[in-house]
Amino acid sequence: MYQILLVASGGAIGALSRFFLGNLFQVFFSSSFYGTLLINIIGSFFIGYLISLGVLKNISEDLIRYFLIIGFLGSFTTFSAFSYEVLDLLLSKKIILSVLYIFTSVFFCIISAYIGMNLNRF
Secondary structure, eight states, rough: HHHHHHHHHHHHHHHHHHHHHHHHHHHHHHHHSHHHHHHHHHHHHHHHHHHHHHHHHHHHIIIIIIIIIIIIIHHOOHHHHHHHHHHHHHHHOOHHHHHHHHHHHHHHHHHHHHHHHTTOOO
């Protein structure tokens, strides 16, 4: 039951954070996919950072895994918004932009997670 509460509370906070940050990014960018890209890169970085933090610093595994990674960052980053935006670009006949968005997202999210994981090694 404790783990369910951690996931649910982290998820609620992560979803709200994504909503507000996504709206903030729309002020600066003409399309919503830029905001989703930045949110997913930021979230990937922190997932990598928190995974290595838990391993190296012996911090509560429940807090890191269930509240922060699965709950907060799981709802903060979103594959569903990414999928919707790729389909929207494809339906708008922006093929090159959609392919670029896919590769940019995958590349920078993996690189960000890697950088986050390696920050705790210093």
